[in-house]
Amino acid sequence: MLPLLALIALVGIAGxxxxxxxxxxxxxxxxxLTFAIGIxxxxxxxxxYFVPVLTRSAAPPPRVLAAPFAALAAGVVAVAYxxxxxxxxxxYLAAAVIELAAVGAVLAWMARRARASIGAPHPCVRWYLAAAACLAAALLAVLVMPYAPAQYVALKRLHLHLNLLGFVGLTALGTLQVLVPTAAxxxxxxAAARLDADLRWALAGTVLVAAGAAWLPLAAAVGLFFWLSLAIRIARDWFTLYPGRLLAWHGAPPSLxxxxxxxxxxxVLGALHGGGTLDPRDAVLAFILAFLLxxxxxxxxxxxxxxxxxxxxxxWHESVRAALGHYAGLRAGLFVAGGILAGFGSAAGTAxxxxxxxxxxxxxxxxxALMRP
Ligand code: HEM
Structure with missing residues (x-):
């Protein structure tokens, strides 16, 4: 199921x-296309997949396995709208309700798994709970739109920042802190202490940026500072531990x-578009190219x-990994450079x-080809 969803995500991004x-x-x-159908x-x-690994528990029940496909259906409806x-x-309201039901099922299941785990659950699980809660809140903002037309733009900004920094950002930064050491x-x-201590700053940063972009720009600046300082702390720790692996030509670590x-x-591009220097839509494109890819x-x-x-x-696992990671450093350089150019409005970035x-x-x-028996 996950390889299929990953393929759909890459097709969505290509779209x-x-x-x-x-x-x-x-x-x-x-x-x-990228976010609701793909990501x-x-x-x-x-x-x-990750929550049972982190809580050392059984595979999820069928309704949780079905949730990504309900989200996919919601994404198709949203794009058609x-x-x-x-x-x-x-x-778009029907899409938001379907997506809310999907994330609600995953959120309730994760909370039960976290409560049932012996001892404290891995701190990354709390990042996942916070991320799913951000998606739910982002969808509630969409459902409020028809009742508060004067607040449409503010609610849209709330929705998009809760999604990009909250849902995608928290899931990704939580997972990366587990995945990079494994891949390296x-x-x-x-990692565990950092995940434990940083969640409150990441979540506060997300809420401040989202509410700030909607209503109070100064709050967004404070939220941005929280996020930037924790991203820089992770980078500092990784570069102390894995400089050779991160700057390699090949393998998963340079890409991660x-x-x-x-x-x-x-x-940083977000700060510039918030300040009116860049087009906000270019910043969303930069997020897709420089971060998601x-x-x-x-x-x-x-x-x-x-x-x-x-x-x-x-x-076999090693040979498939080596094939996929061949020149991953170069590939990642193209994505990040492309994202920066796109952030400044250049079509060369997308190319x-x-x-x-x-x-x-x-x-x-x-x-x-290597997978054939
Ligand atoms: C399937 C359920 C979803 C619905 C019904 C929905 C609905 C909306 C609506 C009504 C807008 C305002 C559009 C406009 O007036 O320009 C919007 C904007 C946006 N949404 Fe969603 N959304 C959904 C899922 C998501 C997800 C999962 C993400 C990201 C993870 C996301 C990211 C964004 C972004 C980045 C914008 C700004 C788009 C722009 O400025 O062109 N949305 N969404």
């Missing part, structure tokens, strides 16, 4: 990159490290072999990122 060439693709349709179902599916709003004027093959002794760099760059391709490089053949790690994505597709085809 977002191609959408400017399609006349009938307004900006919200373009953005929701939200992938994240909900990934939570169903944005492509032709007059054809089905209330469809050496423990990070500070680039995702953190891309996230940090997007925070190295994140998804890096995570797939390490995890796809485990997802495809769970159980004991064999030379660079598309080149990186094409490289990953070629490597994916080589990896599939």
């Amino acid at each position: 977002t990159l191609a959408a400017p060439f399609v006349a009938a693709a307004p900006a919200p349709a373009r953005v929701h 939200a179902p992938l994240i909900l599916g990934a939570l169903g 944005f492509a032709a709003p007059a054809a089905w004027p209330l469809a 093959g050496a423990a990070d002794p500070r 490290g680039a995702a953190l760099a891309g996230f940090t760059v997007t925070l 190295p994140l998804v391709t890096g995570a797939l490089t390490y995890l796809a072999p485990v997802w495809l053949r769970p159980g004991a790690q064999t030379p 660079l990122a598309a080149l990186g994505l094409a490289l990953f597709v070629v490597q994916g085809v080589r990896a599939v």
Whole structure:
């Protein structure tokens, strides 16, 4: 299921990159191709994989396994609405309700698993609970829109920041702090304490940026400071522990490290667009190119072999990983550079990122060839 959701996410991102060439693709349709069709179902599916690993418990029940597909259906409805709003004027509300039911099922299940775990649950599980709560709050903001038309723009800003920093950011930064040491093959002794201490700052940062972007710009500046300082602390610890692995040409770590760099760059671009220097839509595109692309391709490089053949790690897993991670450092450089250029409104940014994505597709085809018995 997860390889399929990852493939859909990459197709969604490719659709977002191609959408400017399609006349009938307004900006919200373009953005929701990546986020609502691609990323939200992938994240909900990934939570169903990571939470049992972190709480050492059984596989999720069927309703949690079905949640990513309900989210996918919601995403399709949302994109159809944005492509032709007059054809089905209330469809976005239906999409929000379906997505809310999906995330509600995952949230309730994660809370039960966290409560049932022996001893304190892994601190990353609390990051996941906070992330899912942010998605739920972002969807509630959409449901309030028809009742508060004067607040439409504020609610949209609330929705998008709760989603990008809260739902995607908290899931990703929580997971990266577990995944980078695993992929680098050496423990990070500070990871658990950092996850434990930083969640309150990450969550406060998200709420301040979201509410600040909606109503009070000064609060957004404080929230941005919280997020930037914790991203810089993670980068400092990783560069002390894994400098050679993060700056390598090949493997998952350079791509995962680039995702953190891309996230940090997007925070700075966010400050510039908040200050009116850049177009906010370019900042959303930069988030996709500089952060999501190295994140998804890096995570797939390490995890796809485990997802495809769970159980004991064999030379087969290593060879598929090596194929997917070939020149991942170069690929990640193209994504981050592309994101920065896109953030400043240059079409060359999308071209660079598309080149990186094409490289990953070629490597994916080589990896599939290795999968034949
Ligand atoms: C499927 C359920 C969803 C619904 C019904 C929904 C609804 C909306 C609505 C009504 C807007 C305002 C559009 C406009 O007037 O420009 C919006 C904007 C936005 N949403 Fe969602 N959304 C959903 C899921 C998501 C998810 C999961 C994410 C990210 C993880 C996301 C990210 C965004 C972003 C970035 C914008 C700003 C788009 C722009 O400025 O062009 N949405 N959404």
